[in-house]
Amino acid sequence: MATGHSRDAVFKIDNPAGTLTDISTDVTGVVPSNPKGIADVTTFGKNYREYIAGPADLTLELEGIYDPAAGKAGSIFAVLAHGTATQTASWEYHPQGTASGKPKASGEALVTNFSYPSALDEAVLFTVSLQNTGTVTFGNN
Numbered sequence: 001m002a003t004g005h006s007r008d009a010v011f012k013i014d015n016p017a018g019t020l021t022d023i024s025t026d027v028t029g030v031v032p033s034n035p036k037g038i039a040d041v042t043t044f045g046k047n048y049r050e051y052i053a054g055p056a057d058l059t060l061e062l063e064g065i066y067d068p069a070a071g072k073a074g075s076i077f078a079v080l081a082h083g084t085a086t087q088t089a090s091w092e093y094h095p096q097g098t099a100s101g102k103p104k105a106s107g108e109a110l111v112t113n114f115s116y117p118s119a120l121d122e123a124v125l126f127t128v129s130l131q132n133t134g135t136v137t138f139g140n141n
Contacts, residue, residue, distance in 0.1 A: 009096065033061070035057050037056065061128075065123055108133055
């Protein structure tokens with residue numbers, strides 16, 4: 001795969017109407033975490049621990065400039081504020097942009113946290129935490 005610059009990254013998430021919305025112009029960072037669960041199966045008499053693989057997990061941490069007037073970052077807030085504990089949102093992450101052949105990940109997630117703190121002499125920023133539920137699809141555009 002060819003290298004790329006993160007300025008080309010694209011992140012999309014459902015708005016409250018369930019339409020995938022590109023919020024890239026408000027996002028300044030995306031940190032996906034894809035840990036693989038493991039279970040300790042070490043028994044008595046072993047000198048070293050033994051493990052077996054378990055199910056994978058995926059969380060996403062986003063940060064950006066909060067601009068509800070743009071209707072994009074505000075869409076995340078609306079999903080969190082008006083959703084229920086079981087309402088998921090579709091998401092897509094294109095770390096090198098949407099050009100043909102570039103990597104893409106997508107899935108369904110619950111918004112687990114949203115904050116938009118204000119500090120004197122700083123832009124109003126937002127952070128959002130997403131917990132994927134179900135299968136994550138990895139592929140190319």
